[in-house]
Amino acid sequence: MDLLTILQILDSSVRLAVPLLLACLAGLYSERAGIFDIGLEGKMLAAAFMAAAIAYTSGSAWVGLLAGIGASLVLSAVHGVASITFRGNQLISGVAINFLAAGLTVVIAQSWFAQGGRTPTLQGDARFEPITLPFAESLQSVPVIGPIYYELISGHSVLVYIAFLLVPLTWWVLYRTRFGLRLRAVGENPASVDTAGISVVQLRYIAVIICGVLCGLAGAYLSTALQAGFTKDMSAGRGFIALAALIFAKWRPWHALYATLLFGFLQALALRPDLLENTLGFKVNGQLLDALPYILTVVILAGFVGKAIPPRAGGEPYVKER
Amino acid sequence: MSETAPAIELKGISKAFGPVQANKDISIRVMPGTIHGIIGENGAGKSTLMSILYGFYKADAGEIWISGQKTTIPDSQAAIAAGIGMVFQHFKLVENFTVLENVVLGAEDGALLRPSLAKARRELKALAEEYELNVDPDALIEDIGVGMQQRVEILKALYRQADILILDEPTGVLTPAEADQLFRILERLKEEGKTIILITHKLREIMDTTDTVSVMRRGEMTATVKTSETSPPELAELMVGRKVLLRVEKKPAEVGDKILEVQNLNVTDEKGVHRVKDVSFDVKAGEILGIAGVAGNGQSELLEVLGGYEKATGSIKVNGQEIDLTGAKSDGRSRRERGISHVPEDRQSEGLIMDYMAWENVAFGYHHDDRYNKGIRMDNAAIRADTEAKMERFDVRPPNPKLAAKSFSGGNQQKIVLAREIERNPDLLLIGQPTRGVDIGAIEFIHQQIVALRDQGKAILLVSVELEEILSLSDRIAVMFDGRIMGERMPDQTDEKELGLLMAGMTKGAA
């Protein structure tokens, strides 16, 4: 396998890892605040649809992005109302949100565009185009570094760079700011936050809103950058893989990056069975590669490779005790 | 006005939770620079009152005055701003945060963390010197003991410049020595001009530390007196509304054969903490062995092992026969079949299913009994009939088998558990914290039942953190500290002081 093939695989890993990374970070904010969210998938799907639909009608990917974030935020609000205000079951709420998005996107898409639950193909400014970073062209001839810079680092859409910048930003927010301290505290022991005179409800709503924004980015990336338009169920379980990555990363930002890159890499490999066969000398089953993120997560959950302990107050509605 | 304004003045505070009136028209004045005690039984409304003062609940009626200013306290933020700090019975700390992070949480100086932490580190050092409150600022909460954790809570309040400090049952988890240390710190705080409110149900603490004391009963403030002008019997009477028998009437024990023999018992819990260390003792027929100790020194695990839901190594014999400590026969059902009954320490999370009806609870743990089953079906009618009989004999009110356990008062819940366990006619009764959260009338009834069982020649293992209860019920007393039995004493040859030293792990001083 030559350098170029490796770079192509890695490049495709990055593209496929980005929606996972965004959703994973979304889940990180929510779950660190003690709100479990298995509705990442639904929020992503809703955002993917809205972003594509509005990008198509407005002709601007950026307007589409805002709309996608908006759609995701609406579902976040539902989750917030159910699990924070009415102290309902967060898991059940997440399940409901996934179905709501799966159903509504198709129903609305069908009534809006009448193309069997998809949006028309996006063209021109309605899509996020790849950005060529400075000197990418001129450095291309430099051995090793040139192709790496040109193929792998340059040439992605702006959302990819945003996603990667969000990793250090999230780390900084979580561990270096007042907000991060409170966020982590409310996921561990909300009573400590409450008695310190900070509103648990407000803090958790903020976390859920951030989660919504990031899921919106993830969804918009799917339909307006990775692909050119919305298709039915296009999130295809990515929300759950992101959830798996979050457990894999044990709710830490840098590890979320590594985990999603790994899962992105597995997805990239699954798309190129020929390559794997040539390299390894035997056929690797595509379904096995598909299932690998889930199997790895189960192994992690089983505690065979270090125990994944979620935030202690996760999933529990906060009720003041007497 | 010549006289200084009270640090806190409450006027006519009332608060109801649904049909329950937790606080009725409560008024209280606490002068600055004093320690004021609030004493009352469980459920008397002490905690509710303090929660109102700390902004957790909104009072239905009444006024709060702080240093002569009328104040409203809608939330904890307002309470902190008014200079009130609170140390809750269950600490409000983030376990995997450092001491420093816990102190800073909610009292940060800006959006960035580092400057806040640096400042807190400096101030913590100053506070430590001023009040002798030494704590390692970089230690994780989960790694330090409860005494230290309590100091962190006090430091949290002081860091927020609290002038008024409320402590809710602060000694429940402390050894007598740790408690004495705490009271020295409180003395010190008082000298510096802070006002302290101490909520407790322990008379001794009130007598030893407070300047004035208020007594609460059933949501009402029954009296406020100078501590120097009152006495424990008077306070006890004010607390319960009538004269209290502090001693249980019982005749000398007629001791028979050894029923329970425990040898070199060791328990290591799921987290790998060594909870019970090489414990050996026995209980004979017709006697009550009381196990004294501060909560968390291995007594709970001891009961759990005997009751069949914690694994252990060592040897336990019942009626001379070895029982299984780790294998298939180490479960609760096998224990019950061997004649062991168990009234657990926590009836709400162990002894009862709160959502089950009374009759379902009466079969709980004994649901495999032949008399409760007909083939593969459970004989619900038989269980209900049995429940009615038991409710009558134990005077459970209301005597309705179809009422959910959560609908009964604490005392009546405990009677349901007792009825179930005592009426099995066990050879050995394990009983933990028999009167925790139980009203005084039920306490006497429960104590009588325990003594009556002893007089029938049964062996009884009593675990209680209430020294008074241990002293008045036991025929023999063993003290546990840090998983070990520190020594055995006869109740008529010892006193609270000696037992207290043993509970703190000091054998030499006691010998």
Added chain:
Amino acid sequence: MDVMPKWAEVVLVPLISLLLASILSAIVILAIGENPWDALMLMIDGALGSTYGWGYTLYYATNFIFTGLAVAIAFHARMFNIGGEGQAMLGGLGVALVCLYIPWPHWSLALLGASVSAAIFGAAWATIPAFLQAKRGSHIVITTIMFNFIAAALLNFLLIGALKPTGSMEPATGKFPETTHLPSFQDMFSTADNVMFRGAPANISFFVAVAACFALWFLIWRTRLGYEIRAFGHSESAAKYAGISPTKIIMIAMMISGALAGMMAINNVMGEAERLVLNAVEGAGFIGIAVALMGRSHPFGVFLAALLFGFLYQGGAELALWTSIPRELIVVIQALVILFTGALDNMVRMPLERIFLAFRKPAKGA
């Protein structure tokens, strides 16, 4: 004391939730330019207006009874089994293997064998998450979700590989032999001059599902095992005190749950398709969640809720056929039902409790 009388708890709360879900669905229908009332009439006519419609409604309901009971029994042990989908897929595999490779002399024996096999396969798929929950503390919700995906990959693998007849292009097994054909309602209820349920897939497994409701009711409320499962669901610490083994309860409850989900396959795989195809479950495992929530985890409630969802599914198919409303509208309704009966339960309950409290107060004062 409970604030609300039992009938309000059991009937009123689910009904109000359903009403709220219906109102929102009507708004969706209005928004896409159709008339909700006409849509409802069309659904009623399509699902209940003929024996043909009933044949489909009851067919769907059969699936949902099985998956609803599966979620319900897990709820009683305070576990949330989202893995019904995967367990039902594996149940399908169990049915297919038994039907394809064992020469059955008669359909009744085949039904028995297929039921057992479906139950074993479904239970086995639930056993691993159950074991991980009981022994390693892995959260059952996450592991069962993961197992749904693993099941899908596994079936995909088998249906384009080992189980596909040679020469076939379709990812599906071959047709089951004629002797495994289950009597459909058409076979059972038609007379010489009056054909009932013509071409509808409802079959004898509906009665198996009804029997399962009775069996589960008996298990939960009349046996020691049910008593222990409920006790564990209410309080794990109390269960331990009473000598009830958490491991045992988690394993058994999840195995029963998986077995029930798996048994759905005797309806959709054996009764309808008569071969195993990709995505045979079609989301029925997830509908089980809505059905169990709506039915308040009571077998009779599950039965009624399954009928309701059977109606919605068949009615929804009719809608998609005659109007511009796509089938996915049903997914929306399903989501709303889960939302209101499950997650927003308190939103419905709290105002109701206040109303009941207001009515009760004067009576108490007397």
